Amino acid sequence: MVYISIAKNYKIFLIILLLYKKILMFMDLKEFELIYKQNRCEIKDKKNIETRLKGIVGKNNISTKKIDLLAYSKDTSLIGFNWTLQGKIAGLPDFITWPETEEQISEILKLANREKIPVIPYGEGSGVVGGAIPVYGGIIIDMKKFNNILEINDKNLTVTAQTGINGMNLERYLNARGYTTGHIPQSLYISSLGGWIAHRAAGQFSTKYGKIEDIILGMEVILPQGKIVKFKTISRASTGPQFDKLFIGCEGTLGIITKATLKIWPYPETRALISYAFPTFEDSLEATRQILRQQIYPAVIRIYDADETFRHFDHIEKAKNKVMVVFVCEGIKSLVNLEKAITMDTCEKNNGVACGEEPVEHWFETRFRVTETSLSPTLKTVFDTIEIEILWDKAADLYHSVITTTKKIKGLIFITAHVSHFYPNGVGFYFSFAGIAPKEKTDLEFYQEVWNTVIKAVEDCGGSFGHHHGVGINRSKWMPVEWGVSFDTIKQIKNLLDPNNILNPGKIYENLWKNGDEK
Amino acid sequence: MSEILEKYKWIGPIIEKMDRDLKRIFMKNFRMRDKNFFPEGDYKADIKNLVNCMLCPNMCRFDCGTLQTSLTETMSPAYKARIGYYLTIGLIDPMKKENQDFINLMYKCTNEENCKIWCPFEFSVVSLLETVREDLNDKNLMPDYCKQQIDKLNNTNTIEEYNIYRTYTEKGIENIETDGNDEVFYYIGCESMKFPEVIKANIEILKKAGIKFSTNLDSKICCGGPAFNIREMETANKFAMKNKELIEATGAKTIISDCPGCILTLSNRYEKLGVKIEKQIIHIVQFFKKLIDDGKLSFKNKIPEEFRKITIHDPCLIARNLKDTESIRFILNRIPDLEIFEPLYNKDYVHCCGWSGTNHWADRDLAIREARNRINELKDTGVNIFISACPLCELGLAYGIDENEKEKYKIMDISELIIRIL
Numbered sequence: 001m002v003y004i005s006i007a008k009n010y011k012i013f014l015i016i017l018l019l020y021k022k023i024l025m026f027m028d029l030k031e032f033e034l035i036y037k038q039n040r041c042e043i044k045d046k047k048n049i050e051t052r053l054k055g056i057v058g059k060n061n062i063s064t065k066k067i068d069l070l071a072y073s074k075d076t077s078l079i080g081f082n083w084t085l086q087g088k089i090a091g092l093p094d095f096i097t098w099p100e101t102e103e104q105i106s107e108i109l110k111l112a113n114r115e116k117i118p119v120i121p122y123g124e125g126s127g128v129v130g131g132a133i134p135v136y137g138g139i140i141i142d143m144k145k146f147n148n149i150l151e152i153n154d155k156n157l158t159v160t161a162q163t164g165i166n167g168m169n170l171e172r173y174l175n176a177r178g179y180t181t182g183h184i185p186q187s188l189y190i191s192s193l194g195g196w197i198a199h200r201a202a203g204q205f206s207t208k209y210g211k212i213e214d215i216i217l218g219m220e221v222i223l224p225q226g227k228i229v230k231f232k233t234i235s236r237a238s239t240g241p242q243f244d245k246l247f248i249g250c251e252g253t254l255g256i257i258t259k260a261t262l263k264i265w266p267y268p269e270t271r272a273l274i275s276y277a278f279p280t281f282e283d284s285l286e287a288t289r290q291i292l293r294q295q296i297y298p299a300v301i302r303i304y305d306a307d308e309t310f311r312h313f314d315h316i317e318k319a320k321n322k323v324m325v326v327f328v329c330e331g332i333k334s335l336v337n338l339e340k341a342i343t344m345d346t347c348e349k350n351n352g353v354a355c356g357e358e359p360v361e362h363w364f365e366t367r368f369r370v371t372e373t374s375l376s377p378t379l380k381t382v383f384d385t386i387e388i389e390i391l392w393d394k395a396a397d398l399y400h401s402v403i404t405t406t407k408k409i410k411g412l413i414f415i416t417a418h419v420s421h422f423y424p425n426g427v428g429f430y431f432s433f434a435g436i437a438p439k440e441k442t443d444l445e446f447y448q449e450v451w452n453t454v455i456k457a458v459e460d461c462g463g464s465f466g467h468h469h470g471v472g473i474n475r476s477k478w479m480p481v482e483w484g485v486s487f488d489t490i491k492q493i494k495n496l497l498d499p500n501n502i503l504n505p506g507k508i509y510e511n512l513w514k515n516g517d518e519k
Numbered sequence: 520m521s522e523i524l525e526k527y528k529w530i531g532p533i534i535e536k537m538d539r540d541l542k543r544i545f546m547k548n549f550r551m552r553d554k555n556f557f558p559e560g561d562y563k564a565d566i567k568n569l570v571n572c573m574l575c576p577n578m579c580r581f582d583c584g585t586l587q588t589s590l591t592e593t594m595s596p597a598y599k600a601r602i603g604y605y606l607t608i609g610l611i612d613p614m615k616k617e618n619q620d621f622i623n624l625m626y627k628c629t630n631e632e633n634c635k636i637w638c639p640f641e642f643s644v645v646s647l648l649e650t651v652r653e654d655l656n657d658k659n660l661m662p663d664y665c666k667q668q669i670d671k672l673n674n675t676n677t678i679e680e681y682n683i684y685r686t687y688t689e690k691g692i693e694n695i696e697t698d699g700n701d702e703v704f705y706y707i708g709c710e711s712m713k714f715p716e717v718i719k720a721n722i723e724i725l726k727k728a729g730i731k732f733s734t735n736l737d738s739k740i741c742c743g744g745p746a747f748n749i750r751e752m753e754t755a756n757k758f759a760m761k762n763k764e765l766i767e768a769t770g771a772k773t774i775i776s777d778c779p780g781c782i783l784t785l786s787n788r789y790e791k792l793g794v795k796i797e798k799q800i801i802h803i804v805q806f807f808k809k810l811i812d813d814g815k816l817s818f819k820n821k822i823p824e825e826f827r828k829i830t831i832h833d834p835c836l837i838a839r840n841l842k843d844t845e846s847i848r849f850i851l852n853r854i855p856d857l858e859i860f861e862p863l864y865n866k867d868y869v870h871c872c873g874w875s876g877t878n879h880w881a882d883r884d885l886a887i888r889e890a891r892n893r894i895n896e897l898k899d900t901g902v903n904i905f906i907s908a909c910p911l912c913e914l915g916l917a918y919g920i921d922e923n924e925k926e927k928y929k930i931m932d933i934s935e936l937i938i939r940i941l
């Protein structure tokens with residue numbers, strides 16, 4: 001019996017070794033452990049593909065060098081920081097390309113279709129759900145060379161830009177000319193216009209200015225088989241199904257957006273900074289709901305639960321053991337004064353205690369000073385944020401449900417929340433968690449358990465599993481639950497546009513986190 | 520550790536509530552934090568901040584000159600720190616020839632330090648890369664393009680193939696030897712020697728202001744700045760000692776230089792080596808400002824029409840290292856009828872000319888493209904004359920102008936403008 005068992009184990013060992021060797025044959029950077037290593041595309045004649053890519057983009061716009069491949073092996077998924085410290089890489093591309101024209105992108109896509117090679121569009125790599133990770137290898141199309149601002153139209157209040165432009169550089173350019181897009185996500189410094197559109201982003205000032213789908217008026221998109229499509233810039237139209245909207249939130253799976261026209265606004269004349277501390281989370285929700293019901297739209301509203309109030313506003317005496325809410329109203333003076341008065345009055349009617357401008361100033365000072373990502377991996381903790389949507393009538397229930405169920409997970413250190421986005425009809429919650437994987441689990445397995453627990457609680461309450469970070473790898477498991485039978489139709493649309501499934505595979509439509517196990 | 524405890528004191532109550540096992544593991548991880556990820560043995564790399572930087576979401580990426588010019592992820596600041604960490608811990612073996620690209624990346628930075636403005640930890644990436652360079656030097660892995668600079672320093676005492684200071688006669692530059700009793704020592708940078716008109720202008724301005732000064736070009740040597748950039752500390756130390764001796768022999772209480780790189784080296788960098796020069800060391804524009812304040816320098820003539828509109832390019836070493844964006848503007852604002860234009864990125868937020876740091880040796884093409892980007896930003900002001908106060912900027916920016924536009928656009932040192940109105 002013992003011999004049989006040894007022989008069996010030996011066979012299994014050999015199989016594993018052969019599989020591992022096969023993976024290594026196709027892999028550079030062998031010193032790094034690869035996380036997503038299953039089903040990598042097999043490129044038979046890499047040299048030949050490289051030559052053909054050179055023919056398309058020119059020899060200076062393609063690389064197969066180790067130093068470049070490693071640079072594109074991750075996005076900003078927070079577990080990726082743990083892997084970075086541990087010498088692991090999420091995915092490994094085979095080619096990096098930096099096209100300069102739409103035609104070059106089109107030709108790369110045509111080549112990829114012929115050779116069945118995955119293509120992964122890459123902007124600034126700031127996504128946090130794995131959207132830009134080359135999970136099966138393939139060709140990275142880095143959009144950074146599409147970074148021109150093409151036109152500001154003052155009369156129409158629009159700016160047209162290529163989508164590889166960095167968000168902060170677009171905003172700085174506009175600010176210098178007296179405008180803003182009003183789209184100010186926390187990732188402003190590190191994200192691109194294309195990334196905002198692809199992941200259906202929302203900024204911190206979006207209660208006033210709208211989300212990216214409200215801001216985009218026109219686009220140019222290259223479809224997976226290489227067709228270049230130019231959608232008109234329109235303020236609004238009734239011209240049949242709005243095909244262009246399909247690409248907002250497609251996460252690079254249905255097309256590559258190369259150019260977009262956005263709404264802009266005159267830079268606000270004035271700002272009012274308001275903050276209130278509430279005795280309960282429910283009071284704070286009620287106050288903000290009533291503000292929006294009166295059609296008052298502060299650019300920024302943020303509710304911090306008691307734990308996050310302690311974390312961020314411990315120095316504010318009136319906020320001790322309370323729930324802090326910060327508001328920013330901005331625009332022309334007379335309107336801001338009115339919004340400020342109604343906001344303050346409504347807060348006071350709902351047991352709010354005015355805390356002045358200082359907490360808002362503190363928020364302005366610290367909102368881009370991200371240090372947690374640098375600390376957490378060194379403590380061997382797994383840290384992340386999960387943002388979700390819920391209508392007002394279930395908002396408080398959902399909050400408590402997520403916190404209660406997630407706290408039961410073995411190894412969890414904390415889960416807290418703030419409410420970051422507001423509508424007259426509902427809100428966007430932003431949960432933050434940290435924990436240490438118990439012995440029997442890998443970091444990824446623990447991470448998946450928390451993600452899946454939070455999302456299950458959200459779905460059970462009737463909320464949506466994502467508010468503005470997108471689906472990527474992290475949420476694809478939940479697509480059938482979120483969309484129900486219509487998910488099949490979404491997949492059919494993907495199949496129609498991308499029959500060879502070459503454009504950013506492994507995201508949205510496929511579940512790489514089967515049963516919560518590390519794949 | 521205490522910083523972390525202060526910033527993250529909110530974790531205290533959370534730790535209190537943890538179950539015993541989790542608390543034990545968390546506290547162990549906290550105690551072992553450094554040991555877990557720090558390499559063993561001797562190294563000079565600033566591991567703590569390399570890790571902080573590589574695990575940051577790249578918050579400074581939008582303002583990193585080499586990234587915004589190369590437009591590749593490979594050049595992103597956090598990635599450079601990541602490679603620095605991997606080279607230090609040996610995950611990427613620096614001794615393997617195939618890993619030369621990774622070593623080269625440690626030198627692809629312009630020292631402009633825009634990153635420091637946006638850094639949540641308030642350091643500059645180059646300050647981290649320099650520590651990695653020291654370890655590479657200790658392993659005898661200094662790239663050839665850096666070795667060449669060190670050789671030049673040791674062979675000619677300057678950063679040129681020949682001792683550029685000895686060319687002053689053929690360039691028509693007056694040399695003023697010290698009598699050991701100078702008021703001021705005009706410390707001319709080696710790069711400045713490529714711009715004799717600037718030096719001549721500075722000498723004339725100082726004379727007109729009645730300053731007793733010397734230049735000592737017969738014995739003048741480089742400040743050693745390039746060795747500091749490369750972190751070849753033996754050479755750096757040698758130059759620090761020699762310069763201290765030469766400067767002290769002048770008897771001058773004030774040292775002025777036309778090169779902000781020299782100012783940085785003579786002051787901060789020497790001090791860090793333990794070589795303190797007990798003099799006031801300032802940039803020449805700061806000295807000119809003082810002369811105007813004291814009534815020793817005034818502008819009498821009208822600015823010629825062709826120089827009436829100018830755009831300022833702040834040298835990053837004056838703006839961010841000396842933290843002085845005022846002196847240049849103070850001087851220019853006193854020139855009657857001068858119209859001053861500002862580019863979008865100016866003062867503390869100025870973009871680099873491309874010619875600082877080690878990048879122009881490691882990747883000359885990238886440096887030229889960065890210069891071109893900056894020239895385009897200056898051109899956006901609609902003005903054809905760009906005024907600066909740094910020989911490296913004036914050198915770098917010149918590379919950024921296309922051959923067919925050399926006639927149209929003019930890069931001038933501030934002294935060349937002043938001399939026209941004295």
